[in-house]
Amino acid sequence: MPNEAAEPVFSIHIVGARGRMGTALIHEIMSSDDLTLASAVDRSGSPGLGLDAGKLAGGLETGVLISDDLAPRRGSIVVDFSLPEATDNNIRRCVEAGVPLVCGTTGVSDTTEELMREASADIPIVFAANFSVGVTMLLRMAALAARALGPDWDAELFELHHRHKRDAPSGTALRLGHAVAAAREHEFSKTYVGDRTRRREPRGDSEIGVVAMRGGDSVGEHTLMFLGEGERIELTHRARDRAIFARGALRAARWVAGRDKGLFDMMDVLGL
Numbered sequence: 001m002p003n004e005a006a007e008p009v010f011s012i013h014i015v016g017a018r019g020r021m022g023t024a025l026i027h028e029i030m031s032s033d034d035l036t037l038a039s040a041v042d043r044s045g046s047p048g049l050g051l052d053a054g055k056l057a058g059g060l061e062t063g064v065l066i067s068d069d070l071a072p073r074r075g076s077i078v079v080d081f082s083l084p085e086a087t088d089n090n091i092r093r094c095v096e097a098g099v100p101l102v103c104g105t106t107g108v109s110d111t112t113e114e115l116m117r118e119a120s121a122d123i124p125i126v127f128a129a130n131f132s133v134g135v136t137m138l139l140r141m142a143a144l145a146a147r148a149l150g151p152d153w154d155a156e157l158f159e160l161h162h163r164h165k166r167d168a169p170s171g172t173a174l175r176l177g178h179a180v181a182a183a184r185e186h187e188f189s190k191t192y193v194g195d196r197t198r199r200r201e202p203r204g205d206s207e208i209g210v211v212a213m214r215g216g217d218s219v220g221e222h223t224l225m226f227l228g229e230g231e232r233i234e235l236t237h238r239a240r241d242r243a244i245f246a247r248g249a250l251r252a253a254r255w256v257a258g259r260d261k262g263l264f265d266m267m268d269v270l271g272l
């Protein structure tokens with residue numbers, strides 16, 4: 001559809017273009033009317049190199065072929081969902097070109113995080129382990145509820161993910177636990193309980209128990225419970241497909257385009 005309202009058009013480079021997230025991002029860009037695909041980048045030797053990025057994402061031809069060289073022009077935005085080993089190079093390319101970066105790659109090293117902090121003195125960067133708008137909201141609600149309800153309410157967490165997920169509990173469950181503990185001015189590492197099977201004692205007051213289930217194809221489900229005397233609150237987020245992360249990252253891309261420099265996360269993007 002033409003951009004009739006003459007809204008700004010954001011020009012986006014996708015790094016990790018052949019991956020699950022890369023293709024979801026390209027799909028979202030192709031169905032939006034204020035985003036264009038500037039380039040699609042994957043690793044050297046990737047079997048997708050030279051193929052049309054749109055067709056690979058299950059859509060129409062875009063004329064943008066997958067390459068192994070990230071060369072952003074000023075005025076565009078880089079969105080990186082690739083692998084930790086690619087991130088340092090992407091950060092440097094963005095600094096050289098003076099373009100904003102949205103980074104969703106997880107598992108990056110402390111050195112990469114440090115490089116990101118240094119780079120954010122020159123360019124704006126949004127870095128988040130979970131770009132879902134719903135999960136970001138849930139994190140905010142977790143902190144608000146923990147603070148307002150006080151220590152009389154017990155907090156417990158449940159998460160469910162597909163059978164292929166390797167880590168447990170999920171990073172998001174741990175972040176939720178951190179949010180609750182921080183709101184109560186506790187250290188999460190001292191209150192986290194991942195296994196009660198070997199204990200023969202009641203729960204401690206400040207404990208945050210986390211239960212992880214694995215099976216099927218669930219993209220991700222998190223429930224945070226606050227259990228009081230005679231009442232219970234359950235805050236649940238269910239992810240149906242990966243598109244939620246892609247849509248959140250592209251919302252971050254539109255937002256970061258208007259910033260000068262600095263390191264931000266999804267809370268900043270949502271104004272929380």
Ligand code: NAD
Binds near residue numbers: 018085107
């Ligand atoms: P994937 O394995 O399907 O795709 C990764 C892609 O990156 C592959 O096509 C791979 O060839 C490419 N790649 C590897 N090295 C590269 C390099 N040097 N330069 C360019 N491309 C390179 O993985 P995925 O499921 O798409 O996830 C990608 C990343 O995003 C992971 O780190 C994952 O944990 C993360 N992720 C983050 C969020 C979030 O909300 N922040 C959500 C989902 C996934």
